[in-house]
Amino acid sequence: MNQPILYSFRRCPYAMRARLAIAATDISVELREVILRDKPDEMLEVSPKGTVPVLVLEDKAVIDESRDIMEWALAKADKLGWKSFSGEVLVDMDSLIDESDGPFKAALDAYKYGSRDDAIDTSIECGLGAEFMMKLNGMLEGQAYLFGDKFSFADGAILPFVRQFAHVDREWFWSQDWPNVITWLESFLDSAQFKSIMTKYPQWKTEDAGVKFGA
Numbered sequence: 001m002n003q004p005i006l007y008s009f010r011r012c013p014y015a016m017r018a019r020l021a022i023a024a025t026d027i028s029v030e031l032r033e034v035i036l037r038d039k040p041d042e043m044l045e046v047s048p049k050g051t052v053p054v055l056v057l058e059d060k061a062v063i064d065e066s067r068d069i070m071e072w073a074l075a076k077a078d079k080l081g082w083k084s085f086s087g088e089v090l091v092d093m094d095s096l097i098d099e100s101d102g103p104f105k106a107a108l109d110a111y112k113y114g115s116r117d118d119a120i121d122t123s124i125e126c127g128l129g130a131e132f133m134m135k136l137n138g139m140l141e142g143q144a145y146l147f148g149d150k151f152s153f154a155d156g157a158i159l160p161f162v163r164q165f166a167h168v169d170r171e172w173f174w175s176q177d178w179p180n181v182i183t184w185l186e187s188f189l190d191s192a193q194f195k196s197i198m199t200k201y202p203q204w205k206t207e208d209a210g211v212k213f214g215a
């Protein structure tokens with residue numbers, strides 16, 4: 001296949017946001033499903049830091065940060081207008097994504113995995129995550145998405161991590177007083193958009209042709 005190659009892992013929220021952005025364009029890529037404990041040499045050769053997603057372009061340029069992959073895809077073809085907002089709003093989106101990728105993701109990891117470490121109080125970390133949920137809940141008041149009535153770059157970048165937070169303790173998450181977040185997340189999880197990026201693929205092996213993903 002002569003098209004960009006995307007090393008991806010189905011359940012990784014970073015890979016999910018990259019797939020969501022690619023699916024929002026008219027680009028197609030060769031998807032290679034990675035198992036994190038058995039990463040392919042071909043991926044490590046081009047991106048030794050060993051995280052997914054990794055995108056290898058036709059000219060061999062490598063993009064190995066999920067947000068950069070989203071930017072790359074939307075710069076090519078922002079078919080759904082994920083970035084059709086004023087400059088001011090785009091700045092606000094970026095800082096919300098920074099908050100999600102930074103303090104929120106740190107709290108989420110500590111809450112999700114912290115029980116393996118006595119030094120981490122998972123209830124504090126959960127509380128920090130909950131503060132971010134309350135902020136999103138406020139933003140979602142009276143509108144379907146974070147920046148209005150249209151799914152945006154920020155929704156695509158942040159929803160996979162809210163899903164991960166929700167799945168640590170579903171019963172608890174779904175009983176909290178953040179109805180707007182719950183509606184936003186549920187409609188995303190039920191969407192054809194989300195289902196289309198969650199197809200299961202077998203682990204890619206060197207001899208395999210990758211799977212066509214996208215348009």
Ligand SMILES: N[C@@H](CCC(=O)N[C@@H](CS)C(=O)NCC(=O)O)C(=O)O
Nearest residue numbers: 012013014036050051052053065066
């Ligand atoms: N900053 C990177 C983070 C990507 C990342 O941490 N991905 C995880 C999977 S969700 C990973 O590949 N971890 C490496 C490993 O577990 O070996 C990005 O945005 O792409």
